[in-house]
Amino acid sequence: MSVVEKLQKSAVESLTALFGQAFTEKDFQVNQTKPKFEGDYTIVLFSLVKSLKLSPDAIGTKLGDHLVASNPSLFTKYNIIKGFLNLTIADAYWIEILSKYHNDVCFGKQAMNGQKVMVEYSSPNTNKPLHLGHLRNNFLGWSVAEIFKASGYEVIKTCIVNDRGIHICKSMIAWQMFANGATPESTNTKGDHFVGDYYVKFNEEYKKQVEELITAGKTKDEAEKEAPIMKATQQMLLDWEAGKPDVMALWDKMNNWVYKGFNITYNTIGSDFDKTYYESKTYLLGKKTVEQGLQKNVFYKEADNSVWIDLTADGLDKKIVQRKDGTSVYITQDIGLALDKYNEYKIDRSIYVIGDEQNYHMKVLKLIAEKLQLPNAENIYHLSYGMVELPTGKMKSREGTVVDADDIVEEMEKVAQDKTEELGKVKDFTAAELTALYHTIGLGALKFFLLRVDPKKKMIFNPEESIDFHGFTGPFIQFNHARIKSILRKFEVNSQSSIVSSESSVVSGFLPLEKELMVALEQYPNVIRQACDEMNPSAIAIYVYNIAKTFSSFYTEHSIANAETEEKKQLRLQLASMTANVIKSGMHLMGIDVPERM
């Protein structure tokens, strides 16, 4: 039980004993006491005034007296200022609860809750490499999955690969036209970039052909429809759906190039999946669900044989779920996939990490799933995140303003290298150790940058200024971890060392910064719970930063090695050790490693 929970429980008991009516913890609010006032936690008294018909001060005095008298081991004193009851928690209680928490939480001993959650993220297209927006998706999905794990869920990470459709055919056509048999190997190009280049070439050629046709007197619409390269692409899509062997072989070959490239990127950024779905397989499930929907009268058929659902009663529109030629559309594939996911894993919750541009689509998906009465339809959840934009607006591939994932990772590692060399603190590292360190710092900076913002909000990335390594950043936190580790090495404290016992004489009187650190450390489990409830890694990012910042102030103002007494030194070593553990654990939840030295 956390300090706040304990306080709430005590206050409920005291109020009930004092006033003879039933109270719950919802009848009053508990906040952390603002630094300018004395105390650790504050009960806001205003909400009790009406039901008790007493002044805030009168309630506060009675409650404060009763709390201190009945829980002497928990509260030492109180004060009341303008309707706020500020309570001071006993020093010994901090030691006690921290020592318990030190064993429970820091080393991942969370009990499983028996629930299974699936997190789908990444969802790449196989016609172009990953960009900055994908990175936000990947980091978010991975982190949310880890936060679920830390909260006791069994987690299945999945990826749906969008490996079919007209856009894939564009790359294929362009390769046939312009490559002369070139391959990633022959050109020494990463597979996904290689294929992406042909996607770009397609668009260039298409644009050229359209302009030629317009010059020849066609309208824009006609030109766009009649451009030979577009016609060839549409024919290829039909051939693909018909399973024409040479088209299938080319498709297979080019997709494998892309997968090879993706795997390198995923490996670099630390994304991994327990299960990968391919749209080329799941789209076939569409037809079956449509038939079932027709039988249940959830869907209806138009005269031209196309199949629809009417969602106007739910405030949405009519949506097509199957074309008149019998082929399935986007939404139908997703329904099949949702069913498939459940059938295979019997999941309790299904999370989709997808950009907010698809809010409408996901709303429709969930609604249809519910109307079809698919198992667990109500537990489908769209974890919607905002787009990553440039200061000039959205990233546009046509204008060449897309920030490539591989490029940005490499750039961050380079910045980490420059900075590290400049500081010259790890000159004894081997080349391999240095490479690993640059990767840890560079990728850490990038991940922290993308995860520290509330997922729901769109965010702005300025490629002109590289990501900062100072202040509210990954490297700052990593730096503080390395600093602590340096001290712990010196005094041979390992992370398992037990905390100062509560009987020790050291427990009387903490410095403000010592207390601040303890209060913050104690909150870690609550922060994980909150991050899990909200599916929001930024709660972790903000928390871990605050811990690191508090430690940094502490470190500068007070010496650990030369503490006033041996007991103080032991206490500070323990606090430092726990801080390092919490930093490491919290950063891990965001997929960020912390170095021992930097």
Added chain:
RNA sequence: GGUCCGGUAGCUCAGUUGGAUAGAGCAUCAGCCUUCUAAGCUGAGGGUCAUUGGUUCGAAUCCAAUCCGGAUCACCA
């Protein structure tokens, strides 16, 4: 036009179910390395919380209207 999301310091962002004098980082300015790693610490300046009205002991937070910005409303995925 319908629906949804957003607007907090020059910039990027926090701000718990309404609570005390709205907070960080970057940038700017002034200090701090003989002492556990200065990727650091301390301090200063910087705000009409888009606007207006309402709800109440109390509103950045809840409600309504307005203004501005974005997303979406395909037999594309």
